[in-house]
Amino acid sequence: MKACNESLKDLAIIHDEENMDTFVSLYFDGRDEHFIRNREKAVESVLNREELETFMKTMEKIKTYLEGHKPSDIAVFASDKHDYFEVVSFPAEVENALVVDTAPYIRPLAEFADEWQAYTLVLLNSNHAKIFTFSCGEITEEEELSAHIKNRHKKGGMSQARFQRLRKGSIHAFLKDVVEELTRTAEKDIILAGPGEAKKTFYEMLPKNLQEGVLSVVDVDMGGEREIFEESHEIMAEREKEERIELLEVIKKDILTNGLAVYGIPATLNAAKNGQVEVLLVEKDYKQRGWKCEHCQSAGDGILASCPVCGKETAEADIVEELVRFAEETDSLVEFTSNEDIKRIGHVAGLLRYK
Template sequence: MIDDKDLKALMDYGESENPVVSLYLDVDLTKRTKEEVMLVLRGLLKEASAQADKADIERIRDFFTLEYDWQAKGVAVFSCEKSGLWQTYSLAAPVQDGVYVMPKPYVRSLVILKALHDRYGIALVSREQARFFLLLMGEVMEYEGVVGSIPGRHKQGGWAQARYQRHIDERAAQQLRSAAEAFVNLYSKEKWNYIILGGTDENTNMFQEFLPSNLRELVIGSFAADMTASTREIRDEALALAQAFEKKRAASLVKEAVTKAAKGKGAAIGLDDTLNAVREGRVQVLLVMPGFKASGRACENCGYVTVQEIENCPFCSANMVEVPDVVERAVEQTFKANGKVVVVQDGEELKKAGSIAALLRY
């Protein structure tokens, strides 16, 4: 899977005199066979051959014929042999088939893919042990768990039994505290966007109390599950919570943007105002509908983009050139400026506002 560092490196790739081939291929074998995938690939390469170098076409074909292991659901390939560019990425989610021959890598599909799939850390906890998982692109991967050693039930009665029970409770609390510490350490490496907890209400509540405030704020919900639950069961429970959360969050962000824009402060709606905010580096959250595109012009010097038909940049006076998609440029620039891109799937309100909006830093 591509990480933010790789994605920014592709974005920073300067425009080349040689054509760059960017190819996206859906290789989910639950939907079509290898033969069908290869048929689509041949069609894409034939489409690209009119503009691309023959060496790049052959290298991409050889990669899928001789090297690819068919384990992913999507693949992205970037090739420009004359400029020394060759990158392949196996993706955990399908992508829309497509090929682009341009002076630089076409990365919008990857940015949208990342925007559609946040990283969720999952902690399944009990009084005896904990298991940690990553939910990404609809799939769950289990990390190494934390195992405690809590004494079993004691049949002794009276005061001795009460003291023993307190001992058990203290040991259980210590186990949950240790599990929380391990989870915090894992977060420092994994940097999940959100957190989901599993287990009984009592255990998840206590575990959450042991988390630092910055991680408690990332918890979006919890589900009941036994420690022996399968990875599939964990995935189904966590995915349902994540999907409901993402739908509610997107609707809330759109409503906030529309409300703030109406008051003239803190948000931009529509393509013109949003592009201006992107240029000024003020975008904290960019909201965009999937598939929304618009042609326009871009400055060859400072990168300013607009849908207006102007010959010279109003900011640096450099030449403005036609670009097929200014929305792609807005997505790239927001990502580079460490803003967040949110793709709004059910976006009727956003569509009415122009299919794109932004919440601003200032």
């Protein structure tokens, strides 16, 4: 099973070159079994014979997987025709959907990946540290470091002042190890947490670029992992929200100055297809009818029966899904927003890498 952002690019590339509906995308919470049966019936009633055969074989594989694993909050992308089977897990509740199309349906996955971006959490005190790397809401890496510092000096031993100096020195040495470890694992989106002063001392010791990458410093007990995981997600969600607002401001400014912005479906789609889009901003829940040709990887809005590029019969499409696919395929950062301004700009917009 993969985390939600690991397979996006692969899923964006794979498709049926004959424009046949041979890919099944199932987003499933693991509870409502009637949902699958009902969608299956509906789909079976509209597919042509060849597609129906593939669909039934694909569903057999999916159902066998579900029975064997009893998973919850996952997505399965499968096609018997293409011998393709990929399962992605989600850290939060998934809205049920079963889509049959010429390619995997990735928009809900892209929205999830946008909402649950990667970050690093450092939980530390003066002699113990844990570094967690989160991706898509799940821990993908965990490092633990500890130092052995005696907290009390024996009676008749060292003088208090000398002991305090040594203790400070060894705390410093320990924190330096943690700084080195963090330098190896993170560049930005760092959250520092822990009890007392150690996290502040640690912050001061970080190189400037990592200091700039620290989003928040949180006071918490070393045992409060659950609590800090939740709080970290909230911090990241807040940060994401701010970033989206900033992005929209940059796009608006670039539209005014005729800079590196692109907006509206046709222009943005074209730029994404050319690999020019650095960041794509999409209105959440917006859909628009369009057409696509998987044979030559063309797409457009409106209705077209045959492909203007290669002449093949087209498939019906949600043009925003196609836009997201082009963007993921060309390594754009894809963001979703409910901000009213994106509607006025034309439902989608992007910042270009070059013009």
